[in-house]
Amino acid sequence: MAISGINLQKYLDRINFEGVPVANLKCLQALVTQHVRTIPFENATSFLGSPVNIELSSIEAKLIEQKRGGYCYEHNALLGAALRQMGFKVTDLAARVLWQMPIGHQAAQSHMILMVELEGSRFLIDVGFGSNTLTAPLNIDSSDRQSTPHGVYRFTLIDDDYLLEVTTDSGWQPMYSFDLKPKTHGDYKIGNWYCSTHPESRFVKHLIVARSFPEGRHTLFNRQLSYQPLLGSKSVVMLADFDELRATLLDVFGIKVPAGREIDQKLGRIFELDGIAERVI
Numbered sequence: 001m002a003i004s005g006i007n008l009q010k011y012l013d014r015i016n017f018e019g020v021p022v023a024n025l026k027c028l029q030a031l032v033t034q035h036v037r038t039i040p041f042e043n044a045t046s047f048l049g050s051p052v053n054i055e056l057s058s059i060e061a062k063l064i065e066q067k068r069g070g071y072c073y074e075h076n077a078l079l080g081a082a083l084r085q086m087g088f089k090v091t092d093l094a095a096r097v098l099w100q101m102p103i104g105h106q107a108a109q110s111h112m113i114l115m116v117e118l119e120g121s122r123f124l125i126d127v128g129f130g131s132n133t134l135t136a137p138l139n140i141d142s143s144d145r146q147s148t149p150h151g152v153y154r155f156t157l158i159d160d161d162y163l164l165e166v167t168t169d170s171g172w173q174p175m176y177s178f179d180l181k182p183k184t185h186g187d188y189k190i191g192n193w194y195c196s197t198h199p200e201s202r203f204v205k206h207l208i209v210a211r212s213f214p215e216g217r218h219t220l221f222n223r224q225l226s227y228q229p230l231l232g233s234k235s236v237v238m239l240a241d242f243d244e245l246r247a248t249l250l251d252v253f254g255i256k257v258p259a260g261r262e263i264d265q266k267l268g269r270i271f272e273l274d275g276i277a278e279r280v281i
Contacts, residue, residue, distance in 0.1 A: 039063055063078055
């Protein structure tokens with residue numbers, strides 16, 4: 001993807017980055033850490049019935065100026081633009097999501113990810129994968145276990161595809177697979193249109209929010225709020241009503257959802273859904 005500019009200083013201010021950005025691994029790690037701690041993953045736009053605009057200017061306005069969050073096409077596009085302006089070599093890629101999918105599931109390449117080539121290595125960067133968002137760069141060319149603040153991962157090369165897995169209480173679980181063929185903005189527009197508008201898309205049917213913190217990760221799936229500390233057991237609570245939902249979005253995730261009767265009615269659907277699905281992304 002060609003270099004498109006953002007207001008880099010405003011981005012650095014948004015993620016509370018301190019210091020002078022330089023194109024090295026230490027800085028890359030710091031940028032990823034600050035990004036995932038300050039900009040939440042969220043799909044309120046598509047859940048509330050509007051398509052997601054992934055033009056860079058719209059992403060910048062939403063995630064920086066309005067202090068909202070977004071999903072993969074927004075998060076990784078914004079970070080990718082910032083990294084390019086800092087002098088990093090970035091390649092836009094796409095992955096097939098396998099997380100909590102049945103064996104044999106034929107997934108489309110609907111998830112945006114980034115590859116950064118740096119200091120003789122290739123790193124996977126993904127700040128937009130919900131409850132399993134990567135909180136550190138991963139070395140694509142290593143088959144060893146790679147620890148991050150919020151999880152342990154590994155790559156397996158299968159023909160021309162890389163399989164990314166994460167450790168869970170049930171052992172290794174696949175997150176997604178990807179190849180190293182660069183993608184264009186046009187490629188992403190197709191996947192984004194499906195994810196943000198198709199009636200069967202999970203991002204249309206459910207409200208999904210996540211944010212990483214130094215001590216753990218909060219995730220919201222409809223009205224199910226969970227917290228996974230770095231050490232210890234996961235806790236889950238059910239939000240009781242609409243007011244608690246709005247308060248949680250603001251106080252836990254830093255998201256101020258626009259006001260309005262129509263928006264309130266759509267958010268209220270959450271408390272009319274039968275049951276809470278276990279799958280969260």
